[in-house]
Amino acid sequence: MSAFEKVLASRAKDRPTGLAYIIAIFDDFIELHGDRRFAEDTAIAGGIARLNDMPVTVIAMDKGNTTKEKIYRNFGSPNPEGYRKALRLMKQAEKFRRPVICFVDTSGAFCGIGAEERGQGLAIAENLMEMMTLKVPVISIFIGEGGSGGALALAVADEVWMLENAMYSVISPEGCASILWKDPKKVKEAAESLKLTAQDLKKLGVIEEIIAEPKKGFESVYKLLESKLTDALSRSLKIPAEELICKRYERFRKFGVFKEI
């Protein structure tokens, strides 16, 4: 598949959404709503669940499958309240020593008057800062689209995994083609240039794991994720909090290529 074909695959209508992963992988999911500041944001769902008996906090962006669901979920584009709810649940997880698992799937943080009025930039910035020093293990899994800062706000994690046909980019190929090259037709070239596929990102060291996708049905993906998450969390729960935070800092500290002259 070319990079642009992967972009299309990551957005495919029949792709499982975030909540489908939660329901398939975890038991006893109890959804918790609201940011306790302003509103409930249905683009992000979160709550407590069990992963093989271990209580965990799960947070998932959800785009919805049907038109009605898509509208209800704001097409998976969170407002500031979504990020604030996620942070509230993460802080709660820290208090009760539960690991955090995030499922990322968004074309980006919502662009709208309300989102700006209520501090979209600040909401993302606060998540970046606070996730960096969260005292419990955090794993983020990209299941579809990973649109820029809006995706990163749930991905300051100890490990980042990506589905084989998911994407993660600083800007959408459409945005890049029209802003940078003023030519919306160059979208394929933009997708190629941005290095946004799971395979490219693994090479760049931005993600730890690629999760293979079967041709049909995601049952095997859920099974694989369940066992991988159990392994990874049982490993990271043994690491003292201070060391965990240090490692997370170093994970992001190393990104950047430049000359020193």
Next chain:
Amino acid sequence: MLKKGLFKQPKNELEKGGRMPKKPVSEQGTELTSQCPACNLKTPVTMLLDNFNVCNCGYHFQFNARQRIDFIADEGSFCEMFDNLESVDIISFPGYEGKLKNAKLASKEREAVVCGTAEIGKNKCALFVMESGFMMGSMGSVVGEKVTRMFEYATENNLPVVGYTVSGGARMQEGIISLMQMAKTSGAVKRHSDAGGFYLAVLTHPTTGGVTASFASEGDIILAEPQALIGFAGPRVIEQTIRKKLPPEFQTAEFLLDKGFIDNIAPRKDQKQLISKLLSMHKRSW
């Protein structure tokens, strides 16, 4: 009222043109002026600079990084750091190398942020100032690295950080690595903050995208220059998304103050005194 001299015959070529030079012409031939986009008044550049590059109507013209450092830091106190870092074309992005070359020529800077230590009203601090002339102040590896190093240096040396932001956001040409700079810088700000360090952010026109969604919004105190455009999504993108025209005040510093997202608006003429005071009030003396 009739215009004076309406029926007067022109005496020479100059008068025929309808304009008499009001001021002696400088040695170069014409005096450089800047026209204010707010009130349309043309003001000689030298006069503007004497007034912190602010028009009489209050419009704040852009300052480049060096002008800002000259105006905010005590004379001779600025010591530049990390100026040996230069961007590379990490992901072989079409046209990036050429853009970097042009940006260097246009801005006379090596990258879009200048860092160092300085004294402001005799208060020692770490100072970073972004440069809009270098690819619209966009954040790639070097901007992220320099800002991160600045905060790490400040944490080690118990220094407060003063940061002037101006940015179009993350630099597309470095792909995902630019996005990672948001997390990297935020981590460094958090460490500085957890160590009790004071960080003052001053947002200038325009501060948007990935910089707004990272270190620009993470100050203990956040000031903004009058009328500066500050936001996450750019106004054009929002208009395209919601298919509506935006109100004129939307995303200005005044709008953000009203919505409760910045501590205050700081006109340039008051900035040095205000920042000195804030720095001296955050000195740890116990």
